[in-house]
Amino acid sequence: MKAILNVIWLLLCGLWLAIGYVLAGIVCCILIITIPFGIASFRMASYALWPFGRTVVRKPNAGAMSMIGNVIWIVLAGWWLAIGHIAAGIAMCITIIGIPLGIASFKMVPISLLPLGAQIVSTDAPITAGYAAPQTY
Template sequence: MKTLLNVIWLVLSGFWLFLGYMLAAAIMCVLIVTIPWRVAAARIGVYALWPFGKEVVDRPTAGVGSMLGNIVWVILAGWWIALEHILSGIALCITIIGIPFGIANFKLVPVALFPLGKQIVDKR
């Protein structure tokens, strides 16, 4: 079932969200100082490409550095990726079939805003 959901997600919004995250990762590389944020952008981008069967959890070792890094992330890229999730979620909620995928997009907004201090794990 999760494979079917992932394929539908990929077609409806996953690919475009993935491209947004990869654009953010490329921008982070260009700015040199923000290269560590590229890793977070790529990690969450791959998750946004194929999210069903995985979940985002808080990393227990995250501290003040993650919080400060998230502030920089929100300023540079997080706000427009979160906006991408919100717009995609609204568009998907127009149809009955798209409502679960729209809700999944809304659940990704906090991750898009604050990706540092999070890790992606398989659901068990």
């Protein structure tokens, strides 16, 4: 079921949202000081492409620099990306079939606003003390 939802998501809005994250990441990587934002944006782009079966876990020891970085991120790019998720979620919720996709889009709003200090993990991975266990394939 996750694979079917991911394919539908990718075709309807995942590709466009991921392009937005990649563009934000490229802009952030052009400036040397904002490279951490660019790396976080590229992580979120992969999450926006294939969200079902993955979740976001906040790191409990993220620290003050993460908080300061998140405030800067909200001002520079976070609110644009959050608006994109909200618009996509509203558009998806218009149809009954799209409601799960709209809910997934709304769940991405917090990570689009506060990406630093968060980790994207598989829902199948056991979570211990706020961190995901490493995946073994």
